[in-house]
Amino acid sequence: MKMTLKKSLAASLLLSLGSLSGNVSAAECIAPANPGGGWDFTCRSIGKIMHDIGAVDKPIQVTNMAGAGGGLAFNHVVAERNDDADLIVAASSATSTRLAQNAYAGRVAADVRFVGAIGADPGVIVVAKDSPFQNLGELLEAIKADPGSVAFAGGSAVGGFDHLKPLMLLQRVGFTDITKVKYIGVDGGADAITQTVGGFTQAMTGDMSEIVGFLKAGEIRALAVLTEERVPGFEDIPTAKEQGFDVVAVNWRGLYVPKGVSDDTFNMWAERLQKVADSDEWAEQMAANGLAPFTKVGGDFQSYIDGVVEEVRQLSKDIGVIQ
Amino acid sequence: MDIISNLALGFSIALSPYTLMLAIVGCFLGTIIGALPGLGPSNGVAILIPITFTLGLDATSALVLMTSVYYGAMYGGRISSILLNIPGDEPALMTTLDGYPMAKQGRAGDALVLSGVASFVGAFLATIGLLLLAPLLARVAYLFGPAEYFALYLLAFCTLGGVASNNQAKAAIASCIGLGIAMIGVDDNSGLPRLTGGNMHLADGIDFLVAIVGLFAIAEVFFFIEGHGKNSSIGVKLEKVKVPWKDIWHTRWTMLRCSLLGFIAGILPGAGASLGSFLAYMSEKSISGKDGGFGTGVAKGVAAPEAGNNAAAGGALVPMLTLGVPGSGTTAVLLALLMTLNITPGPTLFTDRPEVVWGLIASLLIANVVLLLMNVPLVRFFVRILMVPAWILLPGVTMISFVGIYSLSGSYFDLLLMVAFGALGYVLRKLDVPTVPVILGILLGGHMEDALRRAMVLSDGEIMYLWSSPIAIGFWIAAILGFVAPMFLRGVLTKPQRVSD
Numbered sequence: 001m002k003m004t005l006k007k008s009l010a011a012s013l014l015l016s017l018g019s020l021s022g023n024v025s026a027a028e029c030i031a032p033a034n035p036g037g038g039w040d041f042t043c044r045s046i047g048k049i050m051h052d053i054g055a056v057d058k059p060i061q062v063t064n065m066a067g068a069g070g071g072l073a074f075n076h077v078v079a080e081r082n083d084d085a086d087l088i089v090a091a092s093s094a095t096s097t098r099l100a101q102n103a104y105a106g107r108v109a110a111d112v113r114f115v116g117a118i119g120a121d122p123g124v125i126v127v128a129k130d131s132p133f134q135n136l137g138e139l140l141e142a143i144k145a146d147p148g149s150v151a152f153a154g155g156s157a158v159g160g161f162d163h164l165k166p167l168m169l170l171q172r173v174g175f176t177d178i179t180k181v182k183y184i185g186v187d188g189g190a191d192a193i194t195q196t197v198g199g200f201t202q203a204m205t206g207d208m209s210e211i212v213g214f215l216k217a218g219e220i221r222a223l224a225v226l227t228e229e230r231v232p233g234f235e236d237i238p239t240a241k242e243q244g245f246d247v248v249a250v251n252w253r254g255l256y257v258p259k260g261v262s263d264d265t266f267n268m269w270a271e272r273l274q275k276v277a278d279s280d281e282w283a284e285q286m287a288a289n290g291l292a293p294f295t296k297v298g299g300d301f302q303s304y305i306d307g308v309v310e311e312v313r314q315l316s317k318d319i320g321v322i323q
Numbered sequence: 324m325d326i327i328s329n330l331a332l333g334f335s336i337a338l339s340p341y342t343l344m345l346a347i348v349g350c351f352l353g354t355i356i357g358a359l360p361g362l363g364p365s366n367g368v369a370i371l372i373p374i375t376f377t378l379g380l381d382a383t384s385a386l387v388l389m390t391s392v393y394y395g396a397m398y399g400g401r402i403s404s405i406l407l408n409i410p411g412d413e414p415a416l417m418t419t420l421d422g423y424p425m426a427k428q429g430r431a432g433d434a435l436v437l438s439g440v441a442s443f444v445g446a447f448l449a450t451i452g453l454l455l456l457a458p459l460l461a462r463v464a465y466l467f468g469p470a471e472y473f474a475l476y477l478l479a480f481c482t483l484g485g486v487a488s489n490n491q492a493k494a495a496i497a498s499c500i501g502l503g504i505a506m507i508g509v510d511d512n513s514g515l516p517r518l519t520g521g522n523m524h525l526a527d528g529i530d531f532l533v534a535i536v537g538l539f540a541i542a543e544v545f546f547f548i549e550g551h552g553k554n555s556s557i558g559v560k561l562e563k564v565k566v567p568w569k570d571i572w573h574t575r576w577t578m579l580r581c582s583l584l585g586f587i588a589g590i591l592p593g594a595g596a597s598l599g600s601f602l603a604y605m606s607e608k609s610i611s612g613k614d615g616g617f618g619t620g621v622a623k624g625v626a627a628p629e630a631g632n633n634a635a636a637g638g639a640l641v642p643m644l645t646l647g648v649p650g651s652g653t654t655a656v657l658l659a660l661l662m663t664l665n666i667t668p669g670p671t672l673f674t675d676r677p678e679v680v681w682g683l684i685a686s687l688l689i690a691n692v693v694l695l696l697m698n699v700p701l702v703r704f705f706v707r708i709l710m711v712p713a714w715i716l717l718p719g720v721t722m723i724s725f726v727g728i729y730s731l732s733g734s735y736f737d738l739l740l741m742v743a744f745g746a747l748g749y750v751l752r753k754l755d756v757p758t759v760p761v762i763l764g765i766l767l768g769g770h771m772e773d774a775l776r777r778a779m780v781l782s783d784g785e786i787m788y789l790w791s792s793p794i795a796i797g798f799w800i801a802a803i804l805g806f807v808a809p810m811f812l813r814g815v816l817t818k819p820q821r822v823s824d
Contacts, residue, residue: 066527069509075523105523151781184469184777200468200781213672 026058027086029255032073032095033066038121038209040064041289042090042253046118046273049281055272060088069157070095071104078111083260088115088269093251096305097161100312101322113261114305115269116297117254118277119286121207123165123226124237128197129219136224136243139203140173143181151182153192153201155210158185159321161251162192162205165226168247168315169240179320193220207251208234208290226250231292252294254301270298326454333681336383337689342682345380345388346690350697353395357415358402358705368392368657375660382664383679387686389660390640394446394687397596397636398694401438401629402705406431409539414596414632416759417604421617421624428620433567435706437622438629439698440571441578443691445630448582449589449637450687456641469778470789474798476771479601479763481806491810493756501764504529505772524736533737534765536724537744538751538758545749547717566699567622574626577607585631589638596635597766603631605805637687644672644680 029043040062047060065073073089081087091114099109125136133139143150154162163183170178184201186192189210196204197219204211204220208231214220215234224240225231226249240247257269276282277295286293296304316322336342368389375385400415405422418438425434467475480498507518508528519525584606585599607627608617617624643654643661666672672680698705725738751758775789782788790796 071526072523148783182780184780186773186777194465195468198465198468 026061027056027088028061028063030063030065030073030077030087030089032070032090033064038092038094038207038251038253039070039090042092042255043088045282045285046090046255046276049276049279049285050272052281053275053279055275069098069103071098071107074104074107074112077256077258078107082258084258085261085265088255088257091254091256092121093161093249093308094156095256096308097164097312100309101159101316109305109309110259112256112259113266114301115255115257115266116273116277116295116301117252117304118273118282118295118297119291120250120252120294121209121290122231122292123161123249123251124206124208124211125166125169125223125226125240126193126196126204126206126211126214126220127202127223128199129221131202131221133203133223135238136169136240136245139223140169140175140245143170144173144175147175147177147180148182150203151184151201152203152205153184153186153195154205155187155189155192155207156185158183159316160185161249162207164312164315165205165247165249166203168249169245171315171318172245172247178318190214196220208292212290227292231290233287234290250292250294252296253291254296267298273297329677329681330454330685332677333683333685336678336682337387337685342384342387342686343689345384346391346686347693349388349391350395350398350690350693353392353397354399354402354694354697354705356392357396357399368396368660382666382676383682385660385664386657386679386683387690389657390683390687391690391693393657394633394636394690395694397446397633398439398442398698399705400632401442402435402702405434405438405625406706409543410535414600414635415628416597416762417600417628417632418625420604420628421620424618424620425622425625426620430620432565432702433570433622434620434625435702436566436699437570437574438625439695439702441574441581441626441629442633442698443695444578445582445585445633445635446637446694447688447691448579449586449634450684450691452586452634453637453641453644453687454684466794468792469774469781470791470795471798473771473774473778473789474795474802476767476774478798478802478805479598479767480760480771481802490755491806493754494760497751497756497758497760498764501761501766502768502771504534504761504765505768508769522736524734528769529740529765530737533741534744535762537741538748538762540721540724541741541745542748542752542758544717544721545745546752570622570626574623577623577626578630580610581607581627581630582634585634586638588631589635590641596632596639599635599638600628600632603634604628609805609808644683 029047031040031043033039043060043062047062050056051059065076070091074095077084077087077089089112096109098104099107125139127133127139133142139150152163152166154160154165156162163185166183167178167181170181182201183205184195186195189204189206192201192204192206193211193214195201197214203223208225211220211222215222222234222237224243224245225234225237226240226247228239228241228248230237230239255269255273257266274295274297277297285291313322337346375388380388397414400410401418401422404410404415404418405426408419408423410416410419422434422438425431505528507525509516509519509526516526581603584603585596588599588602589596604617604624604627607623608615611617611623615621615623639654640657643658666676666679724741729735729738747761748758751761778788782791790799
């Protein structure tokens with residue numbers, strides 16, 4: 001909230017300090033959120049590894065530009081930095097979800113160029129350790145029987161990616177009265193878990209990275225992970241697919257660059273990103289943060305984005321989030 | 324005992340010359356950052372994060388440096404509160420209420436030393452608390468759902484009526500202005516913009532920093548211009564500094580009580596140091612009653628918020644380290660640092676990386692002693708930074724305000740907004756309406772609304788859900804008492820309090 005904007009002030013001061021010390025020509029990575037979140041993580045770890053493995057000469061400066069769920073940064077890039085070759089911007093499923101829901105004031109996915117994704121945070125459905133629900137089927141059946149009996153907490157706002165995950169699952173079991181599903185959007189995944197463990201909500205919908213610490217501490221049980229296959233390092237968590245609910249929802253972590261850059265520049269960033277994806281350092285980062293391998297770089301990724309945007313737009317229409 | 328051997332491990336890391344030097348440097352930088360108006364602990368920590376990477380510091384060293392800056396800024400925040408009546412950071416807001424009147428009575432030195440000692444007591448006890456209770460106290464967060472948070476925020480607003488003004492109605496109006504401003508921006512529950520007039524800059528609402536700088540610093544400049552530079556309210560002189568043993572002894576229980584309160588407030592996610600200092604001040608005010616003279620420059624009024632906010636700073640580290648839930652804005656920045664250093668905070672951190680946790684705790688204990696030494700005998704040095712004449716300082720403050728706010732978003736829109744808040748602050752003070760509740764409204768309004776909306780979603784709109792737990796009911800009772808009681812007490816007060824804002 002407003003307090004946290006102080007941090008973005010500090011981050012921009014940080015940037016100006018950086019430029020004073022001579023790194024004028026260093027590349028910049030915009031994290032469209034405050035420090036501590038997924039976008040910030042993307043910028044900081046990708047930027048650090050790019051420098052560590054020698055893909056770039058100078059350390060990449062991270063700028064936090066929080067606002068309008070990434071919309072302020074998106075708008076800034078499109079309107080003011082459209083040909084900046086030294087600019088990369090952190091993106092994730094939240095970016096494509098908001099583009100699909102027209103939440104960036106008319107801006108569309110084609111206004112920038114998506115370089116690639118190198119890792120994905122698998123979607124998870126989690127309950128408190130003493131919850132009566134032993135598997136995903138029981139949870140979904142309980143909602144079918146009495147939608148008011150189960151409330152979800154998640155880190156994204158109403159209509160956001162965390163909200164869509166349980167709705168997609170419920171669609172698969174033929175539950176159509178989706179507006180009856182209770183969902184509260186709180187300030188991040190950890191908060192959502194706190195509410196669930198505290199018994200204020202019955203289940204939490206979020207990303208794997210958000211639950212790792214709590215999972216290790218035994219506070220929660222993961223009912224399902226929303227990937228094609230079980231996630232390395234978390235083999236004991238069953239996928240929704242193997243439980244009979246065909247939903248795959250991952251929060252990919254990647255980058256976009258301004259639309260106006262040359263193809264050479266685009267390819268250069270794609271190459272650098274591929275180097276990071278292939279590095280041992282990134283493998284370690286992924287393992288430590290609950291990310292699953294998910295590498296799509298270059299032209300492939302743009303078509304993947306187009307597909308995802310179309311899918312989410314349709315779903316959002318179905319559930320009434322957009323007209 | 325486990326704690327002893329762990330602490331021995333921690334001190335073996337923290338007492339190495341290099342780590343010790345980092346702690347001292349961090350304390351020094353932090354105090355300066357805290358003392359400068361508008362630049363608070365979260366800014367300070369975030370500004371200095373790149374230094375840890377430039378120096379190639381390992382995880383423990385980086386954490387030691389940053390938490391020293393954090394603690395230092397919490398100490399430093401009181402200096403400008405007491406001398407300039409401008410809080411160095413937002414938790415230091417409550418310190419202005421008694422610190423500034425005390426300074427005007429010519430007791431600036433006493434106020435600074437006393438608040439330094441209170442800061443030490445608060446921070447020291449909180450560090451001990453962190454040490455002993457971190458794994459247990461982390462569970463308190465689980466007891467707080469939407470209804471409890473809503474009641475807690477309500478409590479903050481209600482009791483503020485008694486502290487910020489002589490007139491409950493004016494305080495209530497000020498709160499409502501603040502709450503109204505907090506409504507600006509995209510509504511999280513529907514994704515629809517409210518009161519933004521289609522302006523993208525307002526989509527995230529009014530930045531707290533823009534409001535506080537406008538209402539305090541810019542309004543101050545307006546008053547300065549109005550008085551043609553005479554009768555300026557700032558520029559209190561610091562004569563000689565000696566230790567006010569009597570006041571310290573007199574406020575010993577206040578410090579202990581407020582440390583406990585502040586520590587608990589710090590543990591609550593999102594509440595942080597501001598609530599800590601606020602609750603500490605309010606509880607002490609009600610304990611001492613009408614003879615306490617709170618608001619007129621009494622020792623307890625200085626000791627209470629400082630012990631409270633420094634204890635909250637320590638308390639806020641508990642949920643950050645044990646659950647990865649930041650307890651305050653600054654710990655959110657620290658959390659970002661931890662994640663960049665590839666440390667996953669959580670209950671397992673204490674067993675997986677004991678050298679990080681215990682090295683940090685030991686460094687905090689050391690940093691506290693360093694800060695006490697720095698802030699009591701050397702307080703004159705820091706004061707000198709602020710002791711420039713008003714006609715230099717105020718334009719300087721204005722410049723820092725403009726540059727700081729501009730770098731926030733790089734838009735002149737926030738600058739205009741800040742000047743507008745300055746004008747609002749000027750008008751409100753002319754009308755004798757306190758500005759503190761406005762700030763509180765902007766700061767907490769969004770959280771309060773979210774809590775209410777979430778409660779309504781969970782309960783299907785059943786209003787009784789707000790009183791569904793003993794914790795919530797307790798807060799409601801305290802809130803009503805806090806709002807009503809001062810009305811009756813006021814008649815008994817012989818001398819009306821000065822409106823401090």
